[in-house]
Amino acid sequence: MTERSLIKRKQSLNVVKSSQNITNAYTLANVSYAYGDIPALQDVNISLAPGKFYGLVGPNGCGKTTLLDLLVGSREPGAGALLFKGRPLGEYSKRELARQVALVPQDFNIGFDYTVEEVVLMGRHPYIPRFGSPGAKDLALVAKAMATIGISRFAQRYVTELSGGEKQRVVVARALAQDTPILIFDEATASLDVRYTLQIFNEVRNLVQEEGRTVIAVIHNLNLAAAYCDEILFMQEGQILKSGAVADVMTSATISEVFGVESEVRFDPFSQTQQVAYRYWP
């Protein structure tokens, strides 16, 4: 181990120790990750409190999806410490973690003819014993999730026959059926029209406000992020550039720094939120 990595490790442990008295959903200290020689995340330091809606914002290829992969445990950090509810995330089994965190991925392709209901039922996988069958509670949660997202009427259709937007809603319902305190969305409303986008964001917002769930969502639409999130994390080149309450960090200066576009952020009386207006024709 080089001196540099030893010092870094010591620093990560210090950060971890100082934050242990608060039970954060996640604590990341000097977390880095690389694909071979290509760095994707560099020294990420963030703490995510429970019961909040976090928006993860940044240009394409800045490491958002990699960060989410680390949070759901499908990749392990190359360096640094990643704590989930005060314990190193690597100490949780996949099954334990799946009862805590649900992921709605960006892309959804299924090669086989499962019905919508069967796919949503897969959300109950972490709760059903290996050779067991789904119980009444599982089936009730599946029905509730499908009703919430409004897909009950095509429960028996094959997912392979659905449109992109319909598939996306199936995936959201599956994550709701997983019934976890933490929900992670990776640009999950990208293929939805405005009606369904708002429907899903409203549902998710309700889960945060009424049930105290934590949501971490990659959102490209800055206006949606401003309207629904409690806090925004701006990412750039594998690092968290700025994070904080919408009013504090959603500024034209930050947007210009991160995306290189000219904009104005102002309070919109109709939506009662901060909204971003862009200069479309430079």
Added chain:
Amino acid sequence: MTKKTYSLLLAALALATCSAILVSATMGYMQISSEDIVRVIWAHLSGNETVLAGIDQAIPFVVMDVRLPRILTATLVGGGLALSGVVYQGILLNPLADPYTLGVSSGAAFGASLALLANLILPGYVSVPLFAFVGAVATLFIVLHLSSFNGQISANTLILSGVIVGAILSAGISFIKYLADEQVAVIIFWLMGSFASRSWLDVALVAAALVVGLGITFYYGRDLNIMSLGGRSADSLGVETARTRKVLLLTASLVAAICVAVSGIIGFIGLIVPHLMRFVVGPDNRKLIPVSVFAGACLLLMADTVTRAVLPAEVPIGVLTALIGGPFFCVIFRRRQRRGR
């Protein structure tokens, strides 16, 4: 499909397989009645020789030492290839994958060709399957090594690595054929697959592989279902995707390797049977695996019986399955396209 319909289907397929074994045993150069077959098997199992009274002396030998080993090997290889096909299609998320996608067949063919070329000191019936098996397993590990990165294996890199390694090995086989001179016919015949002169050792080998393979794939059956959502989703649903994928790939490949080592290269069973059964029982692997094993067993046995006892001259089984399976597959493929999937 309801549980009851499924159970009925499974029972029907099991019955069909048993009947096919019995009927196949009656057919051949010497016609033997099914009653005599049952008597011979019963005498063998119970050790009671008196039931054989009045039966031609050659019959017990033909049934026990010639026909049954071949029939059972064909049946078990059919089941093994179908099992392997289900797993490959499930893991690679590709209904067009088969047990040979990762180059297991090319590796086995290369190993067998090498053994046949070198005319190894060990008797042929040991060295050829042994070399075929070693070739298949070595290829599998090379392909797995080539396609893993950061501890993860993606379906696309697996298929690509299989194609690359397979192409290199095919060139190697061509070179061996070029060097082989008089032996070239033997190599070509091995490559086309055959169940002729199989022994009880072959039956035992394939049976052991199939039982272990069935146990492991059944254990991971639901995980395999979840993995059809893709690696990231499966991970987030509590499946140890990387480990499960490796265990299942290894299991399916080893079953396929043993089948290939025993019988040569038999195509289309591992591709078509899972595909067809998925139409009938749906994609749930826990249902798909048992019915595919029986259907594969039944189908390959029937094909082998046709080439052994119906056709005037024995056509290599690999050629026959491809000749029947190919057009059949074209039909399925077109139907699928018409349904827009």
